[in-house]
Amino acid sequence: MAEGSSGSEFTLDSIRKSLIRQEDTIVFCLMERARFPMNSALYNQSLDLVPGFSGPLVDFIVQETEAVQAKAGRYVNPEENPFFPDNLPPSLVPNYNYSQVLHPGGASININKAIWDMYLNQLLPLFVVAGDDGNYASTAASDLSCLQALSRRIHYGKFVAEIKFRDAPHDYEPPIRAKDADELMKLLTDERVEKMVKKRVEKKAIVFGQDVSGSNNTDSKHYKVDPSVVARLYDEWVIPLTKRVEVEYLIRRLN
Numbered sequence: 001m002a003e004g005s006s007g008s009e010f011t012l013d014s015i016r017k018s019l020i021r022q023e024d025t026i027v028f029c030l031m032e033r034a035r036f037p038m039n040s041a042l043y044n045q046s047l048d049l050v051p052g053f054s055g056p057l058v059d060f061i062v063q064e065t066e067a068v069q070a071k072a073g074r075y076v077n078p079e080e081n082p083f084f085p086d087n088l089p090p091s092l093v094p095n096y097n098y099s100q101v102l103h104p105g106g107a108s109i110n111i112n113k114a115i116w117d118m119y120l121n122q123l124l125p126l127f128v129v130a131g132d133d134g135n136y137a138s139t140a141a142s143d144l145s146c147l148q149a150l151s152r153r154i155h156y157g158k159f160v161a162e163i164k165f166r167d168a169p170h171d172y173e174p175p176i177r178a179k180d181a182d183e184l185m186k187l188l189t190d191e192r193v194e195k196m197v198k199k200r201v202e203k204k205a206i207v208f209g210q211d212v213s214g215s216n217n218t219d220s221k222h223y224k225v226d227p228s229v230v231a232r233l234y235d236e237w238v239i240p241l242t243k244r245v246e247v248e249y250l251i252r253r254l255n
C-alpha cells in the first residue's frame with residue numbers, strides 16, 4: 001500500500017505522510033509538462049493521426065502505454081486505476097502480495113474520467129504556454145505521468161476513508177446505513193488540514209520551481225509552474241475529488 005509503508009502501520013498519520021510525498025511527485029510532473037507548449041494537435045478529436053486508430057493521439061498513447069503496464073502488473077496494485085479500463089490485458093507477471101486493507105467494494109471506484117476531463121480541459125491551459133513544437137510523444141508521456149500521479153493521489157481517498165471508518169465506526173455507520181452522503185462529507189472533512197495542504201503545495205511549487213544558479217542568487221520571481229495554480233489545483237479539484245472518492249468508498253463500506 002502506501003509508499004514506504006508495510007501495511008502493518010496503517011494509520012491516518014502514515015496515510016497523510018504518503019499524501020505529502022505524493023505532492024512532490026505532482027509538482028515535479030507539472031514542471032516537466034510545462035517544458036512543452038500546449039501541442040493541441042495531440043488532443044484533437046478529429047485529426048486521426050494514427051492509421052487504424054480513431055481518436056486523439058493522446059488516447060492512442062495512453063491506451064497503448066496502459067496495456068503494456070497492465071501486462072507488467074500495474075493494475076493489480078489497489079492504488080492504481082487505469083484511464084481506459086475496457087479491454088485491458090491481464091497481468092502476465094507473478095502476483096505481488098499487496099496488503100489487502102480495503103473493503104472489496106472499493107475496487108469498483110474509478111473516477112479517472114472526471115480527472116482526465118479536469119486535467120485536459122481546465123488545468124493544462126492554466127500552466128502551459130500556447131504553441132506547437134511537434135514533440136507529441138514526449139508531451140503525452142508527460143501528460144500520462146501527471147494524470148497517473150493525480151489519479152493515485154485522488155484514489156488514495158479509499159485508504160483515507162478506510163482508516164477513518166476503522167478509527168470511528170460508531171460515527172460512520174449510521175450515515176452509511178442511511179446512505180447520507182452529505183453527512184459523510186461533513187464527518188470526513190477537516191478544514192484545518194485542507195488549509196495546511198494548500199499552503200504546503202504552493203510552497204513546494206515555489207521551492208522546487210525556482211531557477212537555481214551557481215551563485216547565491218536564485219530567481220525567485222520566475223517559477224516553472226505558477227505556485228498559485230498548484231494551490232488552485234488542490235483547492236478546486238484534488239481535495240474535492242479525493243473527498244468524492246472517500247464518500248463513494250464509505251457508502252459501499254458495509255455492503
Ligand SMILES: O=C(O)C(=O)C[C@]1(C(=O)O)C=C[C@@H](O)C=C1
Pocket residue numbers: 016019160188189190191193194197238239240242243
Ligand atoms: O487528511 C485527511 O483527513 C483527508 O481526508 C484528506 C484531505 C485531502 O484531500 O487532503 C481530504 C479531506 C479532509 O478535509 C482533509 C484532507
